[in-house]
Amino acid sequence: MKKFLFILLAFTGIGASAQTGAVRGRVVDNITEQPLEGATIIFAADSAVTATTNANGDYRLGNLPVGRVTLRVRYMGYETIILPGIDVVSGKDVPADVRMAESYNSLDEVVLTAGPAKDKARNKLAAVSARQVSVEEITKYAGGRSDVARLATNFAGVSAPDDSRNDIVVRGNSPTGLLWRIEGIPVPNPNHFASLGTTGSPVSALNANMMANSDFITSAFPAEYGNALGGVFDIAFRKGNSDNYEYTLAAGAFSGAEAMAEGPMGKEGSFLVNGRYGLAGTVGAGGTSAQPNYADFSFNIDFGKTKVGSFSLFGIAAHSYIDFRGNDVDEDDLFAAKDENMDVVSQFGVIGLTHSAAINDFSSLKTSIGGSFSGNTVEQERIFNYGTPQANPLPYADVDNNEVRFTLSSVYNAKFSNRFTLRGGVMLEQYGLRAKLSSRERQADNDGDGYQDFVNLIDTDEDYTVFQPYAQGQFRLAESLVLNAGLHAQYFSLNEAFVAEPRASLTWNMAPSHSVTFGYGLHHQNVPAPLLFLNQNVNGSLVQTNRDLDLVRSNHYVMGYDFRPGNGWRTKLEVYYQDISNAAVEANSSSYSSLTEGADFGFSIDKFGLVSNGTGHNMGLELTVEKFLSNGWYGLATGSLFEAKYEGSDGIERDSPFNNGYVFNILGGKEFKVGSGRNVIFADSRLSTAGGRHYTPVDLASSQAAGYEILQDDKAFSQQYDAYFRMDLKFGMKLNSRRKKVSHQFYIDLQNVTNNENVFVREYNRLTNRVDQVDQIGFFPDFGYKIQF
Template structure:
């Protein structure tokens, strides 16, 4: 530590200087998405430093002082807006795309200001339950591990409560209800060590250094989103610098070693950005398991520039992961493996898309995407029967090999009819090819008489199916203070040949410049998770998939919100919501099971067949957000959610959902201090405190488990017990160093996670070797660190 401190002091001495940065980008009309010329961009605090957007909407603003800065954008006939919290450094130029809304009334005496650009959703059709986030927040907030999924756990209505996985639980829904989109294209689970049907994992494969500002939606989302009942993560890749080549080398405990490059491409304004990462968290002993995980990923976005045929871009992401759990090397407290087993896990995720934007007239455009995505995972598990005895015998216990591929075609037509009406219509077509195989001895009988449970093939599916989703929606500015968004979404699921229509609507009323009331409703449907849908059972000696005709799960969302601007850079928000869920999959005979309880683990139930679509559930709650946007060197965020999540199985008894934490509280804050001779370097302190009610779980039936030799839960008392409350406090320290006379920038941070070493519960499970129920805890105190060099 002494050597590190001396190195930092020497770097501070070398980098005391006065230098400036650059902000550039494009100004667009938010409704038509066309470039705006003539907009005036001004550095807030220095009215003399300003520039004007050209015919293509492009602008460049030079001479920006280092540190946190803000700019304002104004143009006659448009609502003035601003972009704050710009982190100006010597290592990289800031690239922005800034939308402006045309004024409802252009009379001279009316002045409308939209405030911070970040206070509104990027998707203009999203009014309720939407939060815009920036990738800079992913690396700034303490405890985030450079993971976008962990970032959104700070938002109201979202809970994780699990240090080992980043599953996103939205308002008490299962994580399997999430929809992930990249550049407008739905994608499979974008996490390392992902498994079929899940939406989370231990480590994210999404690189925040390639992401643009994006939207996260928790309810009643607009009509262009479908096949999801919980939430939508609508991510965009940023474009590379079209004027200069820039590079970055970084190393971090969880993202690993990274190299990134970007710069101009061709002579038509094209650009590229690409990054590759290799993880080494296992080497550092921070993985939460005694086995060593290996993972890597690559992401890219190539914009080919403007042409007569429109604008083309190619984007993609690919990641692989592998881990071997060898029983002889496993600690008995390891939450992911056992000493009498060897497990071999591999997974991969890839997505590539070609996007085409075509201008149609002065106020319309057509966006088309053709893409391909694939995800796969294998799990080979060997168990040592009669472990640690002279008759020890190793047998293959489970063999899983899943591969999901999808071809995607989507098209979206956007047209601004006038300043009051904007319409959108489009179609999403997805063709899935599924190759799923699952063979296991778990919970099986010994029908061949060899003294061991039989290895039974529960899933064997080589087929394909289609999902077709047309939609149409519009934004209607009924009055200067009143905006209505409405639309219709339809969905066709080829497996059961079900076709459904869904209505979506949202209303926003600005009582005055500081207070806004919003109201939203959405009808949503989603297919039952694939691992449940394709389970098979033995009927007269044949394996039959008896769940394939299950209905789409139906969900009605109702939201009421109130948004208030408390002061400059201060915002408060309250939302009340109710969600009614029908047609969940349950067993035909009375039981506590429901498909709504699946999705928060690496696997799904393997014995739930002949299901019917009679399950119900509901989620309700209130959320509060108090946010201080970054200004005057500090920021703050306080979010809390009080909610209830219940479900009914086929026995008709209302029970707690496993995701019914009851409450979640997050408190974040940070302060930056300018240091160095010319105050051009930064020392920062960030902290985060989180607490949440424990998750409900089903107790182990110890007597039945001892008799069977494997874990049996007391399903008659499903989710009747609750883990202790989750609590964690993180503290992060960082330094940013700007080079004296070259385009170079250094950043270093160390993040002390769970500084109180609170042992949050991971699980309580049956131990076959001792015939007892053991509690396994999550990671205690764990340091995270990172270093970044931009040039």
């Protein structure tokens, strides 16, 4: 302890010289995204410290003391923006982009916003069930593993009581209902160890240090979003520093070892690049005895403003692989078994070029072209008659999936007045899917060799198109009343389905601290590809009997009340109902529905000849109480009470596997200044509890006779795992150099400090010949270090 205190004092120092930092960013109109030249950025504690934006809307405000600062942004005819709690460090300029809204009456004095608007989406047409996600939130809260998907599980309406994956379950919907977008381009699963049709996995390929503030939307999305039922995660990349070269080195048990560089490029451009390599397997944090290997590279290049507009190029390349060997598997391994050997490889990539240009004083056009790739291969070997002299290793599963997308997106923004704005555009996605799946799972022994047949289940080489035009307007009917209304359309070439989807929301600001919102949206999404292209043996021929399934349909209804009880506080209450139809179910009477898929690495492989007659509904009540950082402390409490039900072709209403019933989260933290005040010690905590996931009980006698798991389908999801509980504690320190442009950060994140045994799965174990329970990862200490210079 004495040595620790000595080191602490040595870092904090007692000198009187003060180190300073800077904040930089870009100020734009929140609708047209055109730069606002001449906007003034003011240090709230000293109005003499100011900066003014240039013709590109760029600014840099220097000579700021390290630590938390508040800035004001002013521009004639626009509402003043307050940026509270910006964490200024000595090691790098802090990015802070600003989107400003024009005042309702341009003759009025500028109106100050009542505290931070972090609870509002960057997309000003997203008025209900939406909020911004900041980079600091991703890295700040305990237990988050610097994973943006895991951060979302702290928000009201989201549940994920599974520490082994980062699937996002929004209001009882399957994780497959989530839409991921990066810089406006829809992408497949942006995670390591991802598989076709899923949206989550154990490890994210999105690097928080690359991100700008982004949007997370859980209901009644604006008209520009389509082909999703449950939610939207709209990820934005930040620009690199256009004034100075800066570097970051970091390492963490879950986030991995990484290096980042950024700086000016050309006259007005910048670059930002980051490479990362995973360390989870090295430190034993993977939930398996096998060694997970993963790496990713991300970049964002801003070419600056030219005579024909602004261009930027962005991308991610991610690779991961893991080799399971049965001889090395422990009994509590989450992903492997002693009688199996398996090699798994996955890749994810996206690259996009964006062009933005002003058409005239009130409108702009933003066009993006991009390509994305997602692939995974699995080679699985099963040792039949394991542990006996007759042991016989045979191929058990072979997977080879490659999905390529080419995307064109063009968005027109126009602000005809401060009371009426319009956004319209088109999204064209061309898919190329090359997928193969062969397996012995659940197959008969037709050739009489004593083993299940190795059957081809998916073998497709398919090209198809998703086309989505849309238009949406914002009407400020009065200073306190705002209407957003629009129409989204979607064409799916595989079944030639065309649908039109109205969207609308109404916001009434009853008083400066009180507002009410109403929202409605009709949404459609295609059934996941692993079900659409599943082969059925019909009279000796392989036929894709599911490929013509209808788009699943969902009506969203939501009402919310937002109250700010004091400066820096926010309370929000929302109630919602979601009516789902056209889900895929079996033609004969059964409990199956496609609404139950998507929370694992694979999909059902024995569901053929499906029809679009399934239904479901989700309803719930959500509460958010948030204390934005001030006076050194912050907090977030969210609670959700909900119901998620579905009906298969047997007409019986059942619990969805995602019907946890309730989710409660309490998060909070405190920062303490030490030394001369430029350094900070911080503590953060998180407590989460949720109802257990519903599951289908095993038919033990039938499983023992067959040698593989057989479930009691007539009792689908009739049982529920024990309630989930987890508590995390995080401690760390931020150190700012007195004389050099260097900053350090250390932390230790004690995850599941109570070592609670949360259930991972109860399933038939073919080796023990009984139903066994496997628990999730217990107590684990995460750690990290970062240096910026």
